[in-house]
Amino acid sequence: MAAKIFIDGEHGTTGLQIRTRMAERRDVELLSIPHEERRNPKMREDLINSADIAILCLPDDASREAVGMLAGNNSVRVIDTSTAYRVNPDWAYGFAEMDKDQAERIRGARYVANPGCYPTGAIGLIRPLRAAGIIPDSYPVTINAVSGYTGGGKNLIAQMEDKSRDDHIDAQHFLYGLNLAHKHVPEMTTHGLLPRAPIFSPSVGRFPQGMLVQVPLYLEELEGEHNQESIHALLSEYYAGQDIVRVVPLAESGSLARLNAEELAGQDIMKIYVFGGGAHVNLVAQLDNLGKGASGAAVQNMDLMLSA
Ligand SMILES: NC(=O)C1=CN([C@@H]2O[C@H](COP(=O)(O)OP(=O)(O)OC[C@H]3O[C@@H](n4cnc5c(N)ncnc54)[C@H](OP(=O)(O)O)[C@@H]3O)[C@@H](O)[C@H]2O)C=CC1
Ligand SMILES: CC(=O)N[C@@H](CCC(=O)OP(=O)(O)O)C(=O)O
Structure with missing residues (x-):
């Protein structure tokens, strides 16, 4: 079954580029939010909680808010592209080549902070x-x-x-x-x-x-x-x-x-x-x-x- 991916901030610069990279893929199903609803908290919360992986392409504060929307949910995995969690030890740092074990850490992680x-x-x-x-x-x-x-x-x-x-x-x-x-x-x-x-x-x-x-x-x-x-x-x-x-x-x-x-x-x-x-x-x-x-x-x- 195709993995469900929601890109919160899909209409921004980083989000759009991720969407383009996934456009031809059959192994992932993109959950999408209409442009005019991109800041609708209820709709975002529903989509984030419906995803297998939520990719956050938002400013730091909005990223923290999005992670807060997952309270009580133990299954959705998150990749955050903002600065919010990059030095947080509970998050795997998403630079797979930075040492020998990092790709494995990312593979097994629930929360991944994408590097700047x-x-x-x-x-x-x-x-x-x-x-x-x-x-x-x-x-x-x-x-x-x-x-x-x-x-x-x-x-x-x-x-x-x-x-x-x-x-x-x-x-x-x-x-x-x-x-x-x-x-x-x-x-x-x-x-x-x-x-x-x-x-x-x-x-x-x-x-x-x-x-x-x-x-x-x-x-x-x-x-x-x-x-x-x-x-x-x-x-x-x-x-x-x-x-x-x-x-x-x-x-x-x-x-x-x-x-x-x-x-x-x-x-x-x-x-x-x-x-x-x-x-x-x-x-x-x-x-x-x-x-x-x-x-x-x-x-x-x-x-x-x-x-x-
Ligand atoms: N650009 C880059 O080269 C890099 C960016 N990043 C990081 O990626 C993240 C996104 O950056 P980038 O794509 O450049 O930024 P953009 O400003 O291009 O896009 C951000 C998107 O998030 C939306 N947004 C802002 N606030 C909220 C909110 N409260 N709720 C829902 N949506 C919101 C914006 O909507 P609206 O259209 O209304 O403004 C916009 O669509 C940032 O944290 C940035 O620091 C990381 C590495 C490199
Ligand atoms: C040219 C420019 O303005 N660059 C951004 C950083 C881009 C980046 O890496 O973003 P995040 O760390 O915010 O995710 C800046 O200096 O704020």
Whole structure:
């Protein structure tokens, strides 16, 4: 029998992309809410409680409200794409490749918190080196990133595209999160296995989908003797045996003069590059903020849960 899936927030940016990815599938039955009823609490509550898996594509507060609608229900499983539960130990963190047992945790979980787009890149770069003891506790980790503007949902999309709005943004590229307290920092710290918060500086470019996340490192400050090759070998081994997170061979990355933030738009994979050489390396993750950074990961997690 087809599994019943309800996407609460199906008319938003992340929800629509999940719906598109499931359109041709016969193994799932999508329970749908009409656009004009999308904020109707009674209808949402009925649909959430009728699903095998509810995928929440809502702002944090609305996600918490949706989870509250499941009081007394012990069967519906939840994937939440918001920030609300990402560092909650009762929820499995939905980044299947982040360590060897994570896919199994997701498969067996009732509650799965889908990672943020920036944390997917940052954790993907940092966690293997922290797990191996190569980035010491004292290392001052910094993360710089650029996202496509769909990362800000319907509101930012309208601000970027609609010139008639009072709050129209005409910049080609802007920094934000200038107080260095972006909502993703706790998630990067926890799942990056960092003993203190990294400095995270996000930015947005005038392109809809795509993302680059950079973690530059001083090799001499790492634990043990390291060079570009040894860091690359460690990451390659860490991500061996699956094909969603791909470590780009040094021969390929070494021949690049530029890296395009939009390269993986429309794809659900993430590529990891080890640039640099000499005294420094720059670890870079390239992904689609709506792919492995949101909707692609949600569908991957749903598939894991359905395979339990
Ligand atoms: N966009 C991205 O790249 C990523 C987004 N996320 C997260 O995914 C979640 C959804 O984001 P995104 O799709 O970008 O946002 P959007 O603003 O594009 O979509 C959110 C949807 O939720 C609906 N909604 C808002 N409040 C309520 C409510 N109280 N009850 C029912 N429906 C409601 C909105 O309705 P209305 O049309 O009326 O506003 C809209 O359809 C957020 O938590 C976001 O942080 C995570 C990773 C990446
Ligand atoms: C470009 C942009 O605005 N991006 C969003 C994060 C996108 C994302 O990962 O969303 P959640 O963590 O909210 O689920 C932001 O910085 O708030």
